[in-house]
Amino acid sequence: GAVVSQHPSWVICKSGTSVKIECRSLDFQATTMFWYRQFPKQSLMLMATSNEGSKATYEQGVEKDKFLINHASLTLSTLTVTSAHPEDSSFYICSASTIQGLQETQYFGPGTRLLVL
């Protein structure tokens, strides 16, 4: 199956700093990547949809100036959490989608755990 990598897997940072998370599709090209946030024991919340070469589409309630998304190529999307605060501590997961016939499949990265002190 398709492989999506995420880096780093763990981040601990001080409040006020910025953190960049990379998401790569390793063996396929992904025109669309998604960024999710998941709090403990809760579902995945879609933050934004990232399309290669264009601006990301943010979900309602997600601050685009705080969560900067760049989809520079068909295999790389980055999420930058700017001026991070403790409430931004969460599990951030990216995914990339492919279409095969009628099937739309999403492949997830392993996730990045962010802890803001």
Place this chain on the structure above:
Amino acid sequence: GQSLEQPSEVTAVEGAIVQINCTYQTSGFYGLSWYQQHDGGAPTFLSYNALDGLEETGRFSSFLSRSDSYGYLLLQELQMKDSASYFCAVFTGNQFYFGTGTSLTVIP
């Protein structure tokens, strides 16, 4: 808004069959996916239904009724390793929206 409802918890015995339901209300519908997530891990893809009916993949089957905005995941011959959270997700044509998740506990 988008709404996908699932039971929060299910407990079943090893070797048994369990069904996890998902009802949805979304603006747009292309298909229904199911994902498994173990504690501390990322979701892994299980199935995708674009058309009505039952899709079988080994011990797991997934069903969709578009007219009822309803689907389910059926797990047969349960194993201890199946203990995990299971999420349904609707693909609207642009995004995937996830259900509330069902925590499945398999007991001996």
